[in-house]
Amino acid sequence: VIRFGKLYDALFAAYGPQHWWPADDTFEIVAGAVLVQRTTWRNAEAALATLQSRGLLAPEALATADTAVIEACVRRAGFYRSKARRLQGVARFLATRCGFDTLEKLPTADLRHTLLALDGIGPETADAILLYAFERPAVVVDEYLRRLVRRLLKRDAAISDTVLRTSVAAEIDDVPRLNELHALVIAHGKTVCGRRPRCGECRLSDHCRTGSKVSKA
DNA sequence: CACCAGGGTGGTT
């Protein structure tokens, strides 16, 4: 069994506060979550700055903008045609269908379902938006976390994201720690230790036992 | 030159 609380403490002790999300505006967080998909934050941030300079970093402006202009703005973030189309789709939903003030009042489960219905927003992005934009207690399951858990359990078989989310949520349910956790998992994943097939240098393996399972859902 | 980065979608088996 992995003690996710202890794992969090170990990660925090090793890497310190990560100060996520590096944006204040709510829509900027949503746009950033889409732009950063399969790309570095550096390039996503540059795309956000370009959108901002064109006055397009708001749902109403982005909803009515020329798609070709949006494509030019977000080109550096990669997959620029998809991202421009999806970004505008999200903007149009927020501007004409359902604004933040309405979404804010929804229960977390309903809000998650609403986000997942949008084109370009899958499980990871939806949970990131829930956590960082709406400050709901969501567990963001990414490839780094899957890999980390796989290694701690010394297991080759994959663990379902649903079980993983439930297991983490059972021990960490407050927004501040869930916020740090996702950032810390990525910080660790980017290190040499996090990238190694077997992690021998770090002390993270102290928080699990070989052959045992992740607590059940 | 190859490989990776804070994924998601659509199609195939």
Add this chain to the structure above:
DNA sequence: AACCACCATGGT
């Protein structure tokens, strides 16, 4: 349900 190709730029 698992797997696959595809999307595309920028950095190492």
